[in-house]
Amino acid sequence: MKGLKMTIAKHTINTILDTLGENDFVNVIAYTDYVRYVEPCFRGTLVQADLDNREARMNGQGSMCNQAIMLITDGAMEDFESVFEEFNWPERRVRVFTYLIGREMTFAQATKWIACNNKGYYTHISTLADVQENVMEYLHVLSRPMVINHDHDIIWTEAYMDTLFYTKAQSLLLMTSVAMPVFSKKKETLSHGILLGVVGTDVPLMEVMKLAPRYILGPHGYAFLLNNNGYILAHPDLRPLYKDGKKLKPKPNYNSVDLSEVEWEDTEEMLRTPMVNGETGSMTLNIRASVDKGVRKFCTTKASYSILLRVDCSRLKCVILITPAHPQCLFLPELLL
Secondary structure (H helix, E strand, C coil), rough: CCCCHHHHHHHHHHHHHHCCCCCCCEEEEEEECCCCCCHHHHCCCEEEECCCCCCCCCCCCCCCCCCCEEEEEEECCCCCCCHHHHHHCCCCCCCEEEEEEEECCCCCCHHHHHHHHCCCEEEECCCCHHHHHHHHHHHHHHHHHHHHCCCCEEEECCCCCCCCCEEEEECCEEEEEEEEEEEEECCCCCCHCCEEEEEEEEEEEEHHHHCCCCHHHHHHHHEEECCCCEEEEEECCCCCCCECEEEEEEECCCCCEEHHHCCCCCCCCCCCCHHHHHEEEEEEEEEEEEEEEEEEEEEEEEEEEEECCCCCCEEEEEEEEECCCCCCCCCCCCCCC
16 A cells, blocks of 8 residues: 555544544554554554553453454455454454545455444545545444443543633633433434434533532642543642743643652552542552642551542542641541542
């Protein structure tokens, strides 16, 4: 594949990657007579589809969500029936979506057969202008089981910077969005699983933080939020902006800062692990906290963690961390959320 076909193929890959989020895992493999990983350090694994690509899925079971292979090719000379029969049939757990690149239709039949016999979708992309529209077709196919089963899955997005209509234009705030699918309930199309769109709203994270019981925290306690991937949404030590002259601009990857980068625990992953797993409870742990004039010292601290807003796949977790004024002092309040 060379020239215009290669350009279309690369644009198709980038468009597919743009549809993925931090809850998705992905890898890109090129092949002709042999298999070549586009990024050699990701050989044999899937990486999180975020800007950092730090976390990799290590166990073989996975998250029991959708599994798909996107085959981007200028033509398949055979249908590889024996391969699918050995590894994917009869359960067909992995969907195969095929994208035929270029104007030629010589090998279209085999490419279409691969998609149709593996619960996927066949798409022909002849020009660069066709990429955006045709790539999105796979989303409708993946959403059909959810629509047919009437699953109103609610998701919370990663944090992002935006302004509110009642604030100054330059006042950037961290926000998140909550969204859910809207599907057709017409009797004649109910079995087709037609996804009409998505409805959602923006939520400033400072409004969510107002739910924390400040009267319990005391002068040295604080609360913070993180999502199901361990990324911080709100934290006193999270500084997502930097000064560029007189303007404030978001830092690169400001919305994918891991909890372990902000909370310096004496015991590795002691607080992060139960939070990501959706557990509720309290513990006493040693962390580094600013005590006086920015000096960080080890303090014995009680952390109470709880699910603040919980849905099926995406969650917001709230942590109440009580930091004493001096290492000898310790507050042990009860957390009720």
